[in-house]
Amino acid sequence: MARERTEILTGIILEEQARLSLRELCEACAVHVEFIAELVDEGVIDPVGYDKSHWCFSGTSLQRIRKAKHLQRDLGLNLAGVALALDLIDEVQQLRAQLESFSDTGHE
Amino acid sequence: MEFKDYYEVMGVKRDATQDEIKRAYRKLARKYHPDVSKQSDAEARFKELGEAYEVLKDPEKRAAYDQLGANWKAGQDFNAPPDWDAGFEFSGGGYTGGFGGHGGDAGAYSDFFEALFGQGFRSAGQGGYRTQGGFQAPGSDHHAKVLIDLEDAMNGASRSFSLRVPKVDAQGHVTTSERVLKVNIPRGVKQGQHIRLAGQGNPGMGGGKPGDLYLEIEFNPHSIYRVEGRDIYLDVPITPWEAALGATIKVPTPAGRVDLKIRPGAASGNKLRLKGRGIPGNPAGDLYVILGISLPAATTDKAKKIYTDMQQALDFNPRARLGV
Numbered sequence: 001m002a003r004e005r006t007e008i009l010t011g012i013i014l015e016e017q018a019r020l021s022l023r024e025l026c027e028a029c030a031v032h033v034e035f036i037a038e039l040v041d042e043g044v045i046d047p048v049g050y051d052k053s054h055w056c057f058s059g060t061s062l063q064r065i066r067k068a069k070h071l072q073r074d075l076g077l078n079l080a081g082v083a084l085a086l087d088l089i090d091e092v093q094q095l096r097a098q099l100e101s102f103s104d105t106g107h108e
Numbered sequence: 109m110e111f112k113d114y115y116e117v118m119g120v121k122r123d124a125t126q127d128e129i130k131r132a133y134r135k136l137a138r139k140y141h142p143d144v145s146k147q148s149d150a151e152a153r154f155k156e157l158g159e160a161y162e163v164l165k166d167p168e169k170r171a172a173y174d175q176l177g178a179n180w181k182a183g184q185d186f187n188a189p190p191d192w193d194a195g196f197e198f199s200g201g202g203y204t205g206g207f208g209g210h211g212g213d214a215g216a217y218s219d220f221f222e223a224l225f226g227q228g229f230r231s232a233g234q235g236g237y238r239t240q241g242g243f244q245a246p247g248s249d250h251h252a253k254v255l256i257d258l259e260d261a262m263n264g265a266s267r268s269f270s271l272r273v274p275k276v277d278a279q280g281h282v283t284t285s286e287r288v289l290k291v292n293i294p295r296g297v298k299q300g301q302h303i304r305l306a307g308q309g310n311p312g313m314g315g316g317k318p319g320d321l322y323l324e325i326e327f328n329p330h331s332i333y334r335v336e337g338r339d340i341y342l343d344v345p346i347t348p349w350e351a352a353l354g355a356t357i358k359v360p361t362p363a364g365r366v367d368l369k370i371r372p373g374a375a376s377g378n379k380l381r382l383k384g385r386g387i388p389g390n391p392a393g394d395l396y397v398i399l400g401i402s403l404p405a406a407t408t409d410k411a412k413k414i415y416t417d418m419q420q421a422l423d424f425n426p427r428a429r430l431g432v
Contacts, residue, residue, distance in 0.1 A: 006268075006289075007290065008266045008292055009290065009291045009292065009308060010291075011291065011294075011304050011305040011321075012294075012303070012304055013294055013301050013302070013304075014301065014304045015298075018304060027246065027319075028249050028322075029249075059302070062302075070141070070142075070143055071141070071143060074141055074154075075137055075141060076134065085144070100334075
């Protein structure tokens with residue numbers, strides 16, 4: 001039987017190996033430059049680089065921007081609300097992870 | 109196809125006001141938003157909710173939906189009557205994209221929705237997207253979640269995934285096609301991380317460059333290991349005598365069995381760290397063994413006698429700290 005040859009794709013781990021320019025980030029998240037600039041002002045993501053034309057972002061920014069976009073669109077939040085929601089979501093996640101490790105060893 | 113009761117989905121009465129519907133949507137959207145909720149079915153619930161809201165928030169769609177009658181029950185087999193929307197004038201509100209954070213694309217709607225509100229609305233809503241001479245646009249990026257095994261992250265592997273890709277044809281019909289991809293899983297990848305595959309997103313138009321594909325990594329639940337970041341946790345039962353006297357026991361690790369030394373006087377819940385035996389990386393994760401003492405059942409006379417002997421020989425009160 002003839003087997004179809006499929007190419008094996010190799011990618012990079014976004015969170016560890018990726019550095020994105022402002023333009024790449026806009027494309028990847030399908031947002032405007034202004035939206036990203038507002039998120040930077042709000043402290044939701046932190047760019048590396050002195051001014052806007054040299055801004056560079058880590059791979060984790062991409063996920064934060066996508067989440068911010070969804071929260072804004074789906075829940076009608078303004079950017080300050082988005083920033084707060086993202087921080088609280090992070091905190092809840094950490095607490096959930098802690099809770100899990102406690103309940104694993106809690107029968108001491 | 110199954111009938112969908114949009115009022116039931118939103119938890120509102122059939123005579124709810126538009127304001128009540130909006131409030132119900134906001135409340136449920138906060139509850140089931142996939143970025144917020146950890147419920148396993150949150151994403152499906154959120155999509156369902158978005159679809160219900162898409163219909164009920166729009167007085168035209170709502171009126172059309174209402175005239176199907178109140179006797180339908182969710183899940184009932186349903187076929188749209190031939191002229192079901194006769195007499196309704198749709199102003200072509202189209203898709204407002206008010207939902208669907210995770211797949212706000214057209215493919216996010218159910219067959220039921222498509223049958224009722226599919227083509228007419230979409231072609232009205234997505235005008236201006238026809239390819240014309242000289243028009244060029246880069247393809248959009250595509251995001252998908254994939255499941256891998258812990259072993260894949262330990263050793264690296266190549267895995268095949270089939271992704272469902274929604275496509276809108278020239279008539280505005282939505283079809284989903286299956287696309288099979290073979291991808292190298294990098295050794296050391298963690299849960300929640302993303303693999304970016306350049307150029308594997310949606311194709312560009314008119315020679316525009318294709319978008320990228322992002323795969324979010326999620327681990328299949330493992331039968332014995334729990335994973336947190338790069339650390340791996342393993343519950344290991346030991347006997348009372350191993351705990352009391354100390355022992356060297358065999359424990360499994362994803363890289364093979366190892367000998368583990370247990371100090372005398374070990375207790376349930378003790379956590380032993382095997383440095384660097386977690387998911388590889390820089391730094392590599394650790395493997396944590398959590399001890400739990402298992403008691404042999406006193407089902408035979410011999411076993412009963414041993415417990416009775418212990419009871420008589422040992423002056424042991426595990427509840428001393430409780431003052432009883």
